[in-house]
Amino acid sequence: MLEIKGLEKVYPNGHHALKNVTFSVPQGEFLVVIGLSGSGKSTMLRCVNRLHDPTGGEILFQGVDTSKLKGKALRKIRADIGMIFQHFNLIPRKTVMENVLSGNLSRTGIVASIFGIHSAEVKAQAQKYIEIVGLKGKEKNRADNLSGGQQQRVSIARALMQNPKILLADEPVASLDPATSHSVMQYLKKVNEELGVTVICNLHFLSLVRQYAHRVVALKGGKLIYDGKPLEINEEWFKTIYGEDAVEVTIN
Amino acid sequence: MKQNVHKTPNKYVQSFKAYVLDTLSWAYLALISYKIVYEKIIIDERYPEFTWNQPLLCLYIGLALAAVLFFTKFSLGRGLFGLIKYDENEGPTSQPFAYIGYLLILLTFITGFYVSQISMKEFLSESGLEGAKRIFKALFNPNWAIFEEGLFAAIETIYMAFIATAVAIPIAFVLGFFAARNLMNGNKISFFLYNALRAFLNISRSIEPLVWAIIFSVWVGIGPFSGMLALCIHSIASLTKQYSEQIESIDDGPIEAITATGAHPIQIVWFGVVPQIVLPYLSYTIYRWDINVRMATVIGLVGGGGIGNLLMQYQGQARWNEVGMLVILIAAIVWTMDWASSKLREALK
Numbered sequence: 001m002l003e004i005k006g007l008e009k010v011y012p013n014g015h016h017a018l019k020n021v022t023f024s025v026p027q028g029e030f031l032v033v034i035g036l037s038g039s040g041k042s043t044m045l046r047c048v049n050r051l052h053d054p055t056g057g058e059i060l061f062q063g064v065d066t067s068k069l070k071g072k073a074l075r076k077i078r079a080d081i082g083m084i085f086q087h088f089n090l091i092p093r094k095t096v097m098e099n100v101l102s103g104n105l106s107r108t109g110i111v112a113s114i115f116g117i118h119s120a121e122v123k124a125q126a127q128k129y130i131e132i133v134g135l136k137g138k139e140k141n142r143a144d145n146l147s148g149g150q151q152q153r154v155s156i157a158r159a160l161m162q163n164p165k166i167l168l169a170d171e172p173v174a175s176l177d178p179a180t181s182h183s184v185m186q187y188l189k190k191v192n193e194e195l196g197v198t199v200i201c202n203l204h205f206l207s208l209v210r211q212y213a214h215r216v217v218a219l220k221g222g223k224l225i226y227d228g229k230p231l232e233i234n235e236e237w238f239k240t241i242y243g244e245d246a247v248e249v250t251i252n
Numbered sequence: 253m254k255q256n257v258h259k260t261p262n263k264y265v266q267s268f269k270a271y272v273l274d275t276l277s278w279a280y281l282a283l284i285s286y287k288i289v290y291e292k293i294i295i296d297e298r299y300p301e302f303t304w305n306q307p308l309l310c311l312y313i314g315l316a317l318a319a320v321l322f323f324t325k326f327s328l329g330r331g332l333f334g335l336i337k338y339d340e341n342e343g344p345t346s347q348p349f350a351y352i353g354y355l356l357i358l359l360t361f362i363t364g365f366y367v368s369q370i371s372m373k374e375f376l377s378e379s380g381l382e383g384a385k386r387i388f389k390a391l392f393n394p395n396w397a398i399f400e401e402g403l404f405a406a407i408e409t410i411y412m413a414f415i416a417t418a419v420a421i422p423i424a425f426v427l428g429f430f431a432a433r434n435l436m437n438g439n440k441i442s443f444f445l446y447n448a449l450r451a452f453l454n455i456s457r458s459i460e461p462l463v464w465a466i467i468f469s470v471w472v473g474i475g476p477f478s479g480m481l482a483l484c485i486h487s488i489a490s491l492t493k494q495y496s497e498q499i500e501s502i503d504d505g506p507i508e509a510i511t512a513t514g515a516h517p518i519q520i521v522w523f524g525v526v527p528q529i530v531l532p533y534l535s536y537t538i539y540r541w542d543i544n545v546r547m548a549t550v551i552g553l554v555g556g557g558g559i560g561n562l563l564m565q566y567q568g569q570a571r572w573n574e575v576g577m578l579v580i581l582i583a584a585i586v587w588t589m590d591w592a593s594s595k596l597r598e599a600l601k
Contacts, residue, residue, distance in 0.1 A: 049512050079514030089505035093527050102523050106514030114522050155509070162513055 001027040001062065001198055002048070002166060008056030009043050009222075017043040019222040020057070025166075030192045030199045032213035032230070034206070036242060040222040041202040045168045048200070049081040050074060062165070079106035082159030082197070086171035088151040090143045096154050097139040100126045103161025129157040133187055149180035156187055160195070167191060169201040173208070181205075185212050206233065206248055263335075270329030271318060277328055277356060278321075279314025283307055288363045328352045390572030391579060398574050402559065402581045409558030410585065412476045413544035416483035421537060424488050427453075428495030429521065435499065449492075457489035461547050462554060469555035479556025483544045494536045495529070502528040535597045542593035549582050559585075 002025040009018040017040045025031050033041045046052040048059060050066060059066045066077050082103075090099050104122055105113055112118075118126075130139055133153035138146065143154050152172060159167055169188060173181035189212055192199045203209050209216055210230045218226035218233075218241045226237060233241075238248060283306070291300040321327055330336045331349030338347050374380060429435055431453065436446035464482035472478050507524035515523065552560015559578060566574040 051508055051511060075514040075516065077514070078512055081512070083509070083512040085505060085509060087505050089503075089509035091506050091510070091523055091527050093530070102510060102515075103513050105510065105516070105519050105523065108519075110516055110518050113519055158509075158513070168512075 001025055001029075002200075003060040004044075004048075004057070005060070006057035007044065007047060007054055007059065009040070009047060009052065010055045017222050018047070018054070021219070021222075021224045022057075023217055023224060023227055025198060025200060028192070028196055028198055030189070030212060030214045031201070032209045032216050033200065033202045033219065034204075034209060034216060034241060035219035039219040041219055042170050044219065045083070045170050045200065045202060048166075048168060049078050049083060051083075075106055079162055080165045082162050082164030082167040084152065084155045084159055084167070084169045084172050086174045088148070088155045090151055090154055090158075092144045094143060095140050096130060096135060096143050096146070096157075097123075097126060099143045099154050100130055100157045100161050103158040106162070126157070126161055129160045130154075132160070132190075133157045147180075148176050149183055152176065152180075152184045153187060156184075156191065160191065160197075164197060166198045166200065169199065171202050171204065174204055181208065188212070206238070209233075266333045266335060267330070270327065270333045270335060271322060273329035273332065274318035274322060274327055275311070275314045277314075277352065278317040279307075279310045281356065281359065282313045282317075283310040284359050284363050286310070288366055289359070292366055293362075325349060326352055328356075387572050391576035393573055394577035394580055395571075395573035396577065398577055399581075402562065402578050405552075405559040405562045405578075406581050406585055408476055409548045409552065409560070410545055412480045412556075412558055413483060413541060413548040416480045416548075417487055417537065417541040417544050419480075419484050420487035420491055420540070424491035424495055425533075427488070427492040428499060429525075431492050431496035432499035433496075434502075434504075435521075435525070453489045453492055456485060457493065461486040461551055465551040465554050465556040474555035474557070474561075476557030479548060479551045479558060479560075482551055482556060483547060486547075487540055487544060491536065491540055495533060498529050498532045498536070499525060531600050535600050538593050538596050538600075542589045545589045546586055549585070 004024065005022050007018050007021040010016050021040075021044060033044065035041050043052060047054045048061070048066070050069070054067050057067070061077060061081070064077070066074075069077055091102060094102075098116070101116075101118055101122070104118070104126070108118065108122075127139070130136060133156050135150060135153055135157070138150070143151060146154065167188070172188065173184050176184060185208055188199055188201065191197050201212075203213075210233075213230045216226065216228060216230045216233065217224055218237075220241060226233070226241060239246065286306070287300065291297045318327075318329075322330070325331075325336060325338075325348040327336065328349045331344065331347060336347070336349060338344070344350060427449065430445060431449050433446065436442045461482045464485050465479055468478035468481045469475075472481065502525060506528065507520060510520045510524040548556065548558055549560045549563075552558045552562070553564045555561065559582060563575065563578045563582070566578065
């Protein structure tokens with residue numbers, strides 16, 4: 001499904017964020033990426049859908065190397081890759097419905113999208129996804145007036161609207177409280193299991209990792225240092241990934 | 253992800269800047285000490301002689317003094333660029349180099365006093381006060397017979413300002429995107445365009461609307477049209493700058509999210525940028541109209557039409573009662589616009 005080979009990223013300021021990262025993700029997997037802040041997790045996700053341009057290596061998405069694509073071909077690949085963010089990144093002052101519909105922009109004409117013209121079919125689809133994330137009845141509410149957990153669910157619905165083959169989640173619960181975190185993770189799990197969407201998710205809390213991940217990769221200083229089952233991360237691995245002084249914090 | 257590259261300032265470059273600053277401040281001190289304090293105040297010369305050798309000599313003196321005093325605590329430049337170490341508890345204001353700064357301010361004040369020709373004698377002279385009394389009396393007895401004439405001129409002014417703003421909005425709206433650094437630093441061509449546009453805007457903004465009005469009154473003739481063009485040019489430059497600064501301060505998140513959906517660049521701007529800037533734009537635009545109405549009255553003075561034109565005519569004929577009427581009208585317009593625009597902008601928050 002997704003193969004990352006020798007991925008390198010050096011920022012213009014000289015920061016070497018990713019060093020020869022190689023791993024692959026099979027169809028339908030729920031993969032979690034862990035590591036300290038600044039270890040390159042976000043950079044790696046953003047290289048997959050080219051919000052950042054990698055400086056070396058290959059990213060094969062369904063057999064196509066995405067790292068050199070441009071223009072229309074790039075937008076087509078991006079449309080197949082959904083993404084949700086730590087700070088939700090919804091469009092301010094717009095309703096839940098408008099935000100979810102924005103997931104369909106790649107398949108809407110420029111003029112039609114500016115005037116907000118969508119077919120009944122597309123609207124029904126948006127309605128369906130709003131219901132899947134449990135926000136029925138909130139379609140006309142302004143998205144920025146919702147709680148954090150609800151906003152993140154809107155952003156999941158927006159990503160689903162793309163009809164993605166893969167869903168990237170960059171710290172989806174890092175700005176949410178523990179109870180809401182679980183609810184959002186449950187929705188991601190549902191998306192993964194019921195809709196069969198492959199998920200790559202950056203997480204901080206190991207307790208969440210053990211509960212939701214099929215497989216875990218860990219980054220440290222831009223290098224991939226662990227690739228395996230979540231339950232195999234023992235005390236020793238924990239210290240290696242997070243440093244000697246780290247203490248595990250649980251979230252229930 | 254933000255990447256701020258912090259460059260540590262080069263010590264030699266800083267020292268050089270400090271030396272230039274020192275030289276200029278010493279030269280300035282020497283020049284005003286000689287031309288104003290010595291020639292004007294001490295020997296009270298009525299028509300002092302000026303040759304270009306004088307400032308040149310002062311520059312040499314500045315260079316020499318700066319060289320001598322550069323490594324002492326009296327170097328203002330080194331003090332301001334943080335190259336002098338001092339006790340943190342004392343603070344910079346009580347350091348020797350600060351006294352040089354105080355001396356500069358004091359001498360500038362004295363110079364300003366002389367250059368402005370401030371004179372209490374003129375201010376309180378008998379005939380002068382008599383004239384002022386006559387004008388104020390007339391101003392408080394406005395001639396209501398020209399109320400209608402003044403009102404029509406005022407309406408002309410308001411509409412002229414409105415059209416100037418309205419024409420400027422769409423142009424500034426489009427230019428605003430091209431003048432926003434965060435949208436334009438993607439590649440070399442767009443960044444060049446950004447710099448060229450910025451330079452053009454800075455030049456046209458630095459020419460006062462009053463000067464534009466003079467240019468256009470020659471170009472298209474005296475009247476509201478020339479005033480409107482003058483305000484329009486100035487509004488485009490100002491609004492574009494404010495719009496682009498608003499774009500530069502937006503949250504990158506929604507842009508990232510819309511980009512990630514595979515949207516076209518135009519859609520990214522429309523959905524990722526525009527919703528974040530609509531309200532501040534409206535607020536700036538209303539404020540600009542408010543400013544334009546005020547400026548329109550002044551622009552009328554140089555032939556830009558409207559109430560300002562009328563004011564100048566009556567002032568030229570020394571018909572102070574009529575001037576009084578117009579002043580009252582202008583005050584009423586400015587006050588109303590000010591009030592309405594602040595209420596509107598508050599409601600938009």
